[in-house]
Amino acid sequence: MMSDFAPFARNSYVNNVTISQIRxxxxxxxxxxxxxxxxxxxxxxxxxATQRRTAEFIERGSSWIDAVPTADTKQAxxxxxxxxxxxxxxxxxxxxx
Numbered sequence: 001m002m003s004d005f006a007p008f009a010r011n012s013y014v015n016n017v018t019i020s021q022i023r024x025x026x027x028x029x030x031x032x033x034x035x036x037x038x039x040x041x042x043x044x045x046x047x048x049a050t051q052r053r054t055a056e057f058i059e060r061g062s063s064w065i066d067a068v069p070t071a072d073t074k075q076a077x078x079x080x081x082x083x084x085x086x087x088x089x090x091x092x093x094x095x096x097x
Contacts, residue, residue, distance in 0.1 A: 023037050023038060024036075025037075029071050033069070035076065041058055041059045057076075057090065062081075063080060067079070075089055076088050
């Protein structure tokens with residue numbers, strides 16, 4: 001799986017993320033976006049074609065274990081370490097929560 005992630009590692013945004021903080025990688029239904037879910041409270045959306053981060057959701061103090069984007073990639077359902085499900089908005093260009 002890390003070999004699939006290697007092109008993104010050259011991106012300056014990814015260099016600021018410790019790989020050990022990433023708990024899950026998910027693809028969008030159409031394989032145009034990649035989602036990284038972190039134990040540091042961050043969920044990032046990456047555009048595969050441009051290899052750039054297009055959206056983020058950060059909730060400090062949370063430890064996400066998984067996130068599943070909807071088919072239209074505008075939302076995701078995230079699960080934290082306490083097993084709570086949260087619906088989050090992922091709009092292109094959104095920074096923060």
